[in-house]
Amino acid sequence: MATQTLHRGRLIDHLQLVVNDLESSRRFYAAVFDVLGVPIGGSGEDYFWADELFVSSAASRAAQGALTGRHHLAFQARDRAMVDAFHRAALAHGGRDNGAPGERAYHPGYYAAFVLDPDGNNIEAVHHGDADRSAASVEISF
Template sequence: MIDHTGIVVTDLAKARRFYDAIARPLGLATASNSQESFLFGRSAQEPIPYLWIGTIRPSYWVEGSRAGLNQAHIAFIAPDKAAVDAFYEAALSAGGRDNGPPGPREGAVDYYGAFVLDPDGNNIEACVRGVAAR
């Protein structure tokens, strides 16, 4: 189980529009936590796990790191195939780029997912597993 993860972006407003758009079909939400960042997760009542998204350079990054230099991959659990499809459409409408349309994935049993690149090139996925993926 993941407690939290984070990515650095170049344009907070663009990133916020993108993550606000994909939050709804996944049953998630965004919340501001500073002028330079926001959180992406379930809710204020269930704050963990979360994804921190901000424009400041974390102190633990190695010298020379910057947004989009090392592509991140984050997969979010979707409740069903319709949510994966809605995630994909919302992401494209909010400035994301296709990186694999909704569908089953070769080599994965009972798996349905979609991949998009966020405005900084991070690979963001929504997926459903098991019976709901059939």
């Protein structure tokens, strides 16, 4: 049996998006995650996952046969250039602009971009400005 590694200790444990067109979403998220440096963790006939995000078709067991509707989720970006690259990659792979890269009034240094994924979910990449972390995450292997 292969060892799996999970990262825990961030604000979000996991999110699930139930999508109409899994292949469109797979292409979209593969491009966005490539820019953000997040590998696709695994996939199957009716799902794929990366880090804390699980994306499935309505036919998946986890979805229980229903589309979940519009969601907003934000990915952490290392710097402003990564936010910019996220926006470009998302638009080039089926996303629609929902807020070009720029500073937002949420707090000083909040730099973000927003796109709508192929199912209309509001996806954000954000850099909160320069900060020190005690650790990137807690690594759990099993």
